[in-house]
Amino acid sequence: xxxxxxxxxxxxxxxxxxxxxxxxxxxxxxxxxxxxxxxxxxxxxxxxxxxxxxxxxxxxxxxxxxxxxxxxxxxxxxxxxxxxxxxxxxxxxxxxxxxxxxxxxxxxxxxxxxxxxxxxxxxxxxxxxxxxxxxxxxxxxxxxxxxxxxxxxxxxxxxxxxxxxxxxxxxxxxxxxxxxxxxxxxxxxxxxxxxxxxxxxxxxxxxxxxxxxxxxxxxxxxxxxxxxxxxxxxxx
Amino acid sequence: xxxxxxxxxxxxxxxxxxxxxxxxxxxxxxxxxxxxxxxxxxxxxxxxxxxxxxxxxxxxxxxxxxxxxxxxxxxxxxxxxxxxxxxxxxxxxxxxxxxxxxxxxxxxxxxxxxxxxxxxxxxxxxxxxxxxxxxxxxxxxxxxxxxxxxxxxxxxxxxxxxxxxxxxxxxxxxxxxxxxxxxxxxxxxxxxxxxxxxxxxxxxxxxxxxxxxxxxxxxxxxxxxxxxxxxxxxxxxxxxxxxxxxxxxxxxxxxxxxxxxxxxxxxxxxxxxxxxxxxxxxxxxxxxxxxxxxxxxxxxxxxxxxxxxxxxxxxxxxxxxxxxxxxxxxxxxxxxxxxxxxxxxxxxxxxxxxxxxxxxxxxxxxxxxxxxxxxxxxxxxxxxxxxx
Numbered sequence: 002x003x004x005x006x007x008x009x010x011x012x013x014x015x016x017x018x019x020x021x022x023x024x025x026x027x028x029x030x031x032x033x034x035x036x037x038x039x040x041x042x043x044x045x046x047x048x049x050x051x052x053x054x055x056x057x058x059x060x061x062x063x064x065x066x067x068x069x070x071x072x073x074x075x076x077x078x079x080x081x082x083x084x085x086x087x088x089x090x091x092x093x094x095x096x097x098x099x100x101x102x103x104x105x106x107x108x109x110x111x112x113x114x115x116x117x118x119x120x121x122x123x124x125x126x127x128x129x130x131x132x133x134x135x136x137x138x139x140x141x142x143x144x145x146x147x148x149x150x151x152x153x154x155x156x157x158x159x160x161x162x163x164x165x166x167x168x169x170x171x172x173x174x175x176x177x178x179x180x181x182x183x184x185x186x187x188x189x190x191x192x193x194x195x196x197x198x199x200x201x202x203x204x205x206x207x208x209x210x211x212x213x214x215x216x217x218x219x220x221x222x223x224x225x226x227x228x229x230x231x232x233x234x235x236x237x
Numbered sequence: 238x239x240x241x242x243x244x245x246x247x248x249x250x251x252x253x254x255x256x257x258x259x260x261x262x263x264x265x266x267x268x269x270x271x272x273x274x275x276x277x278x279x280x281x282x283x284x285x286x287x288x289x290x291x292x293x294x295x296x297x298x299x300x301x302x303x304x305x306x307x308x309x310x311x312x313x314x315x316x317x318x319x320x321x322x323x324x325x326x327x328x329x330x331x332x333x334x335x336x337x338x339x340x341x342x343x344x345x346x347x348x349x350x351x352x353x354x355x356x357x358x359x360x361x362x363x364x365x366x367x368x369x370x371x372x373x374x375x376x377x378x379x380x381x382x383x384x385x386x387x388x389x390x391x392x393x394x395x396x397x398x399x400x401x402x403x404x405x406x407x408x409x410x411x412x413x414x415x416x417x418x419x420x421x422x423x424x425x426x427x428x429x430x431x432x433x434x435x436x437x438x439x440x441x442x443x444x445x446x447x448x449x450x451x452x453x454x455x456x457x458x459x460x461x462x463x464x465x466x467x468x469x470x471x472x473x474x475x476x477x478x479x480x481x482x483x484x485x486x487x488x489x490x491x492x493x494x495x496x497x498x499x500x501x502x503x504x505x506x507x508x509x510x511x512x513x514x515x516x517x518x519x520x521x522x523x524x525x526x527x528x529x530x531x532x533x534x535x536x537x538x539x540x541x542x543x544x545x546x547x548x549x550x551x552x553x554x555x556x557x558x559x560x561x562x563x564x565x566x567x568x569x570x571x572x573x574x575x576x577x578x579x580x581x582x583x584x585x586x587x588x589x590x591x592x593x594x595x596x597x598x599x600x601x602x603x604x605x606x607x608x609x610x611x612x613x614x615x616x617x618x619x620x621x622x623x624x625x
Contacts, residue, residue: 059529059617080533087531094621098526102246107238112530114240159530 004071005032006167006199007056012065014051014222025051027222029065035166038193038200040213043231047219049203053169056201057090058082070166087115091160091198093189095172097152099144099159105131106140109158116163130158134188150181157188167199168192174209186212244543251516255548258512262552262600263559265505266593270560272494273589278582279484279491286476288450290351292323293443293460294479296470302439303469305427311443314459316452319350322423322440328392328401337571338378339418340392342426343444345371351446354411361386361407369425373407375416384408399429444476502596509604513545517608524612525620537613545605546598553597560593561585 014026026048033039041049054060055067058074067074070089077085099108109130113123131137134154144152153173160168170189174182190212192198202213210216217224220231248255293311295301311320326340345366349355357365357373365371374384384390384405392401403421410416427438447456457473464471474482484490517524524537532540563569564583572583612620 054618057529059621083528083531083533086529092529094526098522098621100523100526102250103238103243107243107246110238111243111527114238114243115531115536120239163531 006035006037006070007031007033007201008066008068009052009056010066012052012055012062012067014048014055014060015063024222026055026062029224031217031224033199033201035199036193036197038190038202038212038214040202040204040210040216041219042204042207042210042216043219044205046221047231048222049205049219050171052219053171053201053203056167057092057169058086084115087112087163089166091163091165091168093153093156093160093168093170093173095175097144097149097156097176099152099155101144104141104143105136105147105155105158108144108155109162112159112163126162127158130162131155133161133192134158148181149177150184153177153181153185154188157185157192161192161196161198165198167201169201169203171203172205173202174204174206182209240540240543244540244547247520247540248544248547254512254516258509258548259552259555261508262505262549262597263556265501266553266556266597267560268556269498269501269596270557270585270589270593271564272498273592274560274564274583274585276491276494277586277589278584281582282484283477283480286480287354287446288453288475288477289446289448290476291445291447291453291457291460291473292476292479293445293471293473294441296461296472299441299483301469302441303443303471305438305440307464307469307471308440308443310463311445311460314456314463316447316449316456318446318448319347320443320445321347321351322442323444324423324426324441325396326392326394326401326426327396328394330390330392334571335382337381337417338375341418341420342423342440343420344423345373345420348420351444352411353446356410357407364406368404368406369422369428370402370404371406372403372419372421373409374405374419376408376410377416378419379405379408397426397430399426399433401426401429502600506600506604509545509549509600510607512548513541513605514608516544517541517605517612521612521615521620525615525617528617528620534613538609541609541612542602542605545609546601549597549601549604550594553594556597557585557590557593561590 009029009031012026012029013024016023016025029052041052043049051060055062056069056074058077061075072085074082074085099105100111103111106127109127110123113126116123118126128137128140131140134157136151136154136158139147139151139155142151144155147155153176157173160170168189173189174185177185186209189200189202193200193214200213202209204210215227216230217227218229218231219225225231293303293307295303305322308320308322311317321344322342324342326342328336328340330336330338349357349362361373365373372390378384386405386408388405390403390405392403394400401421403419423440430436431438445456447453453475457475460473461471527537528534564572565585570583
C-alpha cells in the first residue's frame with residue numbers, strides 16, 4: 002500500500018485565551034492519498050480552517066503529528082516552512098488576497114521570485130498558469146479591473162504556478178456568485194483530474210463539496226467517520 | 238517583475254502620502270545641508286588662515302581702538318617681519334545690495350609682506366602704494382561689479398562718519414576671503430576722519446607676520462607684555478584664533494547647528510515612522526499572504542526596509558541637490574550680503590551631500606525597522622485574520 006500524501010495522527014489543537022481553553026481540534030486521524038480531492042466540511046467554528054492551517058504549517062498542533070509527503074511539518078522552523086510552502090503548497094483563500102498594486106501577471110509571478118528562475122522562465126510559467134485558468138487575455142489587468150470570479154482564478158493560477166504537491170482551498174467560493182462559484186469549482190476539479198493535483202477544499206456548502214471525490218465532516222473539533230455528516234441543525 | 242519593481246510599486250501605492258513624505262524629507266535634508274555647509278565654511282575659513290599671521294587688538298574688545306604709536310614698538314620686537322594698522326571700514330557701496338565685500342584700511346607698503354598669498358602685478362602694486370586714494374580689489378568682486386583699473390568707487394561710511402573716494406589701481410588674485418575683499422590706505426582713512434570729524438588717528442587692530450612658527454607664542458606674549466600697563470592694553474593671538482573667536486561672537490554656532498540638526502532629524506524620524514507604520518499596518522494581511530507564498534521573515538523585512546530607504550533616500554537626494562543647486566551651482570542666494578560678507582562662498586560639497594544622504598538613510602532605516610519587524614514576526618494565521 003502506498004504511503005498517503007498527508008498523514009495526520011492523534012492531532013489536537015487547543016487555544017488558550019487567559020484562563021479559558023478552547024479545543025479547536027480533538028484527536029484527529031486522517032490519511033489523504035496523493036491525487037485526492039477532499040472536501041472538509043463543517044459548520045463555523047468546527048475546526049476546518051485550523052486543520053487546513055496546520056497541514057500547511059501555518060499553525061502548530063498542541064499534540065500529534067502531521068506528515069506531508071513524509072515530512073513532519075510541525076518539526077520545521079519558520080524559514081524551512083516558508084521554503085517548503087513555496088515548493089509544495091498552493092493556497093486559495095476566500096477573499097482572493099491578491100496584491101492590489103500588482104497586475105494579474107505580477108501576482109502570479111510573486112511566488113516565483115523566490116525560486117531562482119530566470120525572467121524568461123518565470124514568464125513562461127506565469128503565462129501557462131494564467132492560460133490554464135482561462136485568463137491569458139487579462140495578464141495586465143489589476144485586481145480592481147477584474148470580477149470576483151476572475152480574481153479567484155488569478156489566485157488559483159498563483160497557487161499552481163510553482164507546481165505544488167498540494168492545493169489548499171479555504172472557502173474559495175464564499176465570496177462569489179453561484180455562476181462564478183461553479184466555474185471555480187470546475188477549475189479545481191480539472192486541476193485534480195487532469196493535472197492530478199491533490200486538493201483539500203474547506204467549505205460549509207454541500208453543493209461545493211459535490212465537486213470533490215471525498216467528503217469528511219468536522220463537528221466541534223472532532224473528525225466524524227467517513228460517510229457521517231454533521232447534524233442538520235448545525236448545517237442550518 | 239523584479240524586486241526593485243515590487244518595492245517601487247509598493248512605495249507608490251499611496252502616491253499622495255509618499256510624495257508628501259518625500260517632500261518632508263527633502264525639506265529637512267535641505268535645511269540640514271545648509272547648516273552643515275555653514276559649519277564647513279567656518280572650518281574652511283579657519284583652515285585658510287596663515288599660522289604666521291598674528292592679530293593684535295584692544296584687550297577689552299575688538300571695538301575699542303588702538304593708538305598708532307603702538308606700531309613702532311611692535312616692529313622692534315625680534316621675530317616680527319611686518320606690521321600694519323588694520324581697520325574694517327564697513328561702508329556702503331551704492332546701496333546695501335551692492336555692498337557684498339569686506340573693506341579694509343591698511344598700510345600698502347607692508348600689506349604684501351603680511352598677506353603673502355596676494356598676487357598683484359608689480360606695476361599695479363607700485364601704483365597702489367604711490368597713490369593715497371588707491372584701492373586694490375579682489376578679482377572675483379571686480380568681475381561681479383564690472384570694475385576695471387582706473388574706475389572710481391565711493392564708500393559711504395556707516396561705522397565711521399566719513400565717505401571715501403577711491404580709485405581702483407589693482408586687481409588681485411590669491412585668496413584673502415576668496416578674492417572678495419578690497420584694501421586701501423590707512424593713512425587716507427585717518428586723514429579723512431581727521432579732516433571731517435577732527436578725530437585723532439587710531440587703528441582697530443594691528444596685523445603682523447612673524448618669521449617662524451617658533452616665534453608665534455613669544456611675540457604674542459611680548460606684545461601684550463609691552464602694553465599691559467598702558468591706557469591701551471592689547472590682546473595678541475593667531476589669525477586662526479582671532480577668526481575662531483569672531484565666529485564665537487556670533488554665538489556657539491556649532492552647538493546651535495548640532496542642536497538644530499538633531500531636532501530636524503528627530504522630527505523627520507517621527508514623520509517617517511508614522512508613514513511607515515501606517516503603510517505596513519495597512520498591508521498586514523498582504524504580508525501574511527506573502528509569507529504563505531514562501532517569503533521568509535528576513536525577505537519581508539528587507540523588502541519593507543528597502544521601501545522606507547527608497548522613500549527617504551529619494552527625499553534626501555532631492556533636498557541636498559536642491560541645496561547644491563541653489564547655493565553653489567546657480568548661486569541664487571547672495572550669501573555675501575546675507576552674512577554681512579563673513580562668507581563669500583557657500584559651497585554644498587560632496588561631503589555635505591554624502592552626510593545628507595547618510596542622515597536620510599538612517600532615518601529610513603530607523604523609521605522602518607520597528608513596524609517592519611513587527612509585521613515580519615506576525616504569524617500567517619494572525620496576519621490573515623487582520624481586517625486591514
